[in-house]
Amino acid sequence: MTQPTSQSSLRKQLTALSTGSTTAFRTLLLLVTGVCNGTVAVWLAITPPATGYEGSIYAAYPTTLWAVFLLGLSAAILLVLRSAVVGDRSWIYGLAFICSLYVLFHLLPLFRGWAMYGRGSADALAHLGTAKQILETGAIPAHDWYPSVHVLIAGLTAFGLPLQASSSVLSAIFTPLYIVSMYLLGRSILGGRKAGLAVLVWSVPLVFREYHHSLHPAIFSFLLLPVFAALLVGAYNSDRRRSHVAFLAVLGLTLLFFHPITTLYLIGMLLVSLVARVVYSRLTDHELQYSLEPVFAFGLAAGWVAWFFQFTQIQVFAGRVLSSNSDSGSGGETDGTEPVASSLLGRLQDVGGIEQLVTGFITNYGTQFVVSALAGVAVLGAIGWYLSTRELRGEDTWLTFQFGAGVGLTFVGIFFYIVASNPIRNARYMLLFATLLAGLLLYRSLTDRLSWSPGTGKAVQVVLVVLLLSTAGLSVMTSYNDNYHLTHAEDRGTDWYFDYRSDEAVGAAADVSYKMREYSVGGDFGTSKFREFGSESATLDKRFGYADHESVGTAVDGYETYIATKPYDTTVPKFLDPSVREKHTAYYEEDLQRLGTDRGADRIYANGGYTVWYVDPEE
Template identity: 25%
Template sequence: MNRTASNLTFALGFFALAAGVVLARANPATSYESSIYTGTPTTVWLCFAVALGLSVVAAVAARGRSQTLGIVLGATTVTSIVSLPVLRNYRFSGMGDALTHLGWTGDIVDGLLSPHELIYPGVHSLGATLHLLGGIPVERALLLTIVVLFVPFLIFVPLTVREMTGSPAAVGVAAIVSWMVLPINNVATHMGIHSNSNALFLVPVVIFALVAYLRRRSTTERLPFGISPYSVLIYLSGIALLVVHPQQMINVVVLVGAIAGIQFLARWRFSDHPMVDQPTTYAHTIVLGTLFAVWTVSNERFRSAGVGLAEGVLTADVGASAEVDQRGASLTEIGGSIQELFVTMFLDAAIVGVVAALFVLVTWLGWTSLDREAASFVTYLAIALIPLGGIFLVYFVGTPTMAFRQVGFIYVLLTILGAIGIAHVIGGLSRVITRPGANAVASVGLAALLVLGLMTVYASPLIYNPSQHVTDEQFSGYESGLEHGADGYSHAAIGYDPFRYDHALHGLEGEETLSGATAATGEADPDELAAGNYTGAYHGLDYYLIVTEYDLTREIEVYQELHYSEQSLEGLGSDPAVDKVISNDEFEMYAVVSEDDDE
C-alpha cells in the first residue's frame, strides 16, 4: 500500500473512531441499562468495528509507521469501549465492592480518612485527585480512574513483547491480544472500580521493566552509582502495584523470585548462556518482598484474609469445585449450561492459553526462530507460571474467588507468551501458503477472538450477569430511604444487601472492611415472599423492602424467577401490612409492619 492510500485508510479509521465517540456521548443512558452493549446505539458499534477492523489488519500485515498507526488506532478504540460508562454519562457503575470504594474515596475527600489507613489506597487516591483537580463528581472521577489504570496494559504488553523478541510481527499480534483484555474473567476480576482487577493492568509495566533491565546491560544507560534506570522503574512500578492491590504485588514478587532462582541455577549449570550474562534479580526479589511484607503483615484485613484462606483449605466443603457445581445447577434451571457459558466467556482465553503452552514447549525443543536471549525470557515467564499455578491451586481449594483473581494475573503472562506464539504460527503458515494469505487468515482469526473478548469485558445478560449500572434514581431512592427511614426499621432488598449503598452515600468513616453495614440491612427471604408472607420475610421485624429496576432485571428477566417471582412482588401493592413510601422510575421502597405489630 502506498503512502497516500495508507493515509486515507487511517483517516477513515480515526474518523470512524471519532464518530463513534461523538455518537456515544450524544446518546447518554437515560435509565437503567442491563447491558451496556445493547444500550449503546448500534451505529456506535459499527463505527468502532470499522476502526478495529482496520487496526487489526494494520497490526498484523503492516510494518513501521503504518503498523504503529494501526496499533494506536486499535488501542484508542478499545480504550473508548472501556470508557463507555463515562462517555454515556453513567452516574456510577458497580454495586458491590465498587460502592464501598466510592465511600472510602468520599471519606478521603472529606478528610475523614487518610490514604495510608487503607491497605490499597491507590484507586481511591487517584479518584480523589481527579475529583479535586478536575472539579468533577467523585463517582465520575472513579469511573475515569478505571480508564487511567487500564491504558498502561495496552501500551506495555506490546512494548514488553518488542523488548523480548524485537519482532514487529509479534508486537502487532501482542497489541491485538492485549485488546482482548483476557485478565478480565467476570468471575472474580471485573472491568470496574475493583482494586484487584485494576492492579492487573499495571503488571505489564513491571514485566517490561524487568525484561529491559535484563536485556540492556550497557553502562551508558546507568544512573549515578551504577544503578540501572530499569531497576528504578521496577521498584516504582512495584510500589504503584502494591498500593493499588497487594495480592497482585505478591504475584510479582513470586515472578521476580522465580527469575532469580532460574538465574542461580543457570550460573551453577552453564558457563556460556545469556542467562549467565544477564544482571541478577536477587536484590529486586528481596526489596520487593520486603516492601510487600512491611506494607501488609501489620494490616488486620490482610491477616484475616490469610486466616480465612487457611480455614478454607482445611475445610472439605469449601472450594471452587463446589461453587462451580452450585452455579452449574442454577444455570441448568434457567435454561443455560456451564459449557455454553465457558464458550462465551473463556473460549478466546483458552485458545490463547493453549497456543502459549505449545509455544513454550516448541521453544524448549529448539524449534522456533527465537535467539537464545529471547528464548531465555520465554523460559523465565513459563517457569514462573509453576509457582503461580501452585498459588492458584491453594486458592482453588481454600478461597474460590481468589483462585479466579489468580487466573487474572496468570493471563497477563499468557497474553505475552500467547502473542509471541501466535506470531510464530503466522510465520509458519506463511511458508505453507503465502505471506498475504497467512496475514489474511490471521486477521480474520484474531478479529473473531477480539470480538469474543470485547463482548465480555463488561457484565451483561449474555453471561447471566446484568450490568451494575447505578442510575441517579437509584442513588436518590437509597439516599432518601436511608436518611429518612423510621427508627427500628431495617432495610432489606431482594437478592442484594443494600448496605453497600450506605457505604457509598455516607462513607465508612475509616472502617477497613468490605462487610458489616453502618445501617441495619439484609436480604428478604425469597420463600416467604413467594408465599405472600411479606411480614415474615425479614426475621419477623418491621422493615423497608427495596425493589430497584436492577433487582427486577436480574431476578425476573435474567434469572427467570429462579429465586424471586414477579407474582410475589406484584402482591406488595395490595397487602394491608405494606405501604409504598418512596417511588420513582428506578426505585421503590415499601414499609412492612411485622405480624407482631399488627396484633
C-alpha cells in the same frame, strides 16, 4: 548487457508496484479506522442517555454501531500488523485509533448516563466509599491497607471528576496503558520493534474480560506489571542502569500500596525470572547478571510484611483462606472464599443443556482459551526446537518459565482458594504471559522463523490473524457484564435510606450487599445493611412473605423493617433461563402491587422506581 538491465528494470517495477500496493492498503486502513472512530464518537454523543434501568449496555445501541466499532478496531489492528511487516511508522496511528476506540468503549456507562457500572456486591462500591471518606476527612482511613487507588480517586474527584465516574475513567486509562506497556515489554524481551508490535496486537483482546471495566485495585495494579518487567529487562540491557533502578523502586513502592496480591505476584515474577536466567546460564554457559531480581524481591517481601501485617484484615483474610481450604467441608460458599472448581460446579448446575454450555464457555472463556492455547503451541515449539537443535533462546526460556508458573498457579487455584473464585481473576498471571507468547508466535511467523514451507508459513499467518481479529471482537462483545447498571435513583435512594433509617430497624432488599452501605456512608463498616429476602439473617421471606402470611406486617416476625424495591428486582429475572428464574426471583410484579395495597406497609420514599417501605410489625 541488455538482459541484466531488463531484469534490473523489472525488479524495480515490481518493487514500485509492491510499495504502491502497500501504501494504498495503508491509506485504506487509515481511512476506514478513522471514519469508524469518528462515527462511533458522534453516535455515542448524540444518542440520548438511558431513562430507566438498562439490563445490557450492548442492547442500548443498535447492531450497526457495534459493527462499525469492530470494523474500526480490526482496521486499526491490521494497520499495526502491516507496519510490522513493511517496517514503517504507521503503527503509531493504528495504536492511537485502538486506544481511542477503547477509551470510548470504557466510557460507555457515562455516555448512557448511568450512576456507575457496578452494583450488588461489586468491589467498586467499597472502593468509592473509601475514597469518599478520604475526601470527607482529609486523611487515609486507618483500615485502608492498599490506599494507592483510593488516594488516586480522591485526587481526581478533588480536581472536578465526579466520584461515580472515576471507575469508567480509570478503566479508560489503564487498558490503553496496559497495551502500550505490553508493546514496550515485547520489544525489550524479544528485541526489535516488529516483535513489540506482534505483542501489541495480541494485547488488544480484553483477556481480563469484565475486570477491564471494574474498579479493582487488584487488576489495575496488575496491568502495571508489564511496565515493571520492561524496566527490569531494560536495566540489564541499558547503560543508564541507575535511572532504570530508580524507576523500578518507585513503581515497586506504588504497587506495594496498590494491592497485596499484586505485590506477591511481582515477587513471584522476580523469583521465576531469576530461576529462568540461572537455568539459561547453566545450559548455554552465558555469563549473566542476577543482582536485580533478588534485591527487589527481598525489598518488596520485607515491605509487604512490614506494611500489611499491621492490619487485622490480612489476618482475617488469611484465616478465611485457611478455613475454606481445610478439610472441614465449609467450602467458603458463605463468605466468598470457595475454590474455582466449587464455583464452576455450582454454575454448571444451572446449565440447561450442551448448547448453553458451549455458548457459555465461548462467551466467558473463549478469548482466554485461544490466547492460552497459542501460548501452549509457542512453548511446545520452543521445547521442540531445543530438543532438535540443542540451541536455547533466552526469550523462550524466560517466557516458558513464567507461563509455566502461571499455569501452575491457575491449576492450584482451581482446587484451592488462593485469590478469588473467578477463574479469570485467578488466572491473570498465566494470561499475561500467554499474551506475550501469542505475540512471540505471531512474530516468528512474520519473520519466517518457524522453519516451515512458504505455503505453510502463509497459512499460519492467516490463521493467527483470523484468530486475533476474532478474539478481539469476541472480547469486546462479552467484556461488559449484564445487569450491572446502578441507576441514579438507586444511588440517591440508598443515600436517603441510610440517612433516615432508625438503628433498631432491619433493612430488606434484593441484591444489595454491605458494599452499598460502604459506598453510601463513605467507607463506614457498620453492621446495619440491607439483608437479602429469604436469607438466614433476613426478617422477611421472598415475595414479601405472602406465601404464608396475609400481610407483610405479620410476615416480619415482630421486627421493625424497611423494605427497598426497585425496577432491577423484577427486570433481571425475565432475562434468565426459565429453569433458574424462580431461584433468582425475589418477588413478582403482582407481589409488588399487593405490597402497595397492604395496610401493613407504608411508602415513605419513592424516586425513579426506587421505593422504600416501612413495616411496623403486628404483634
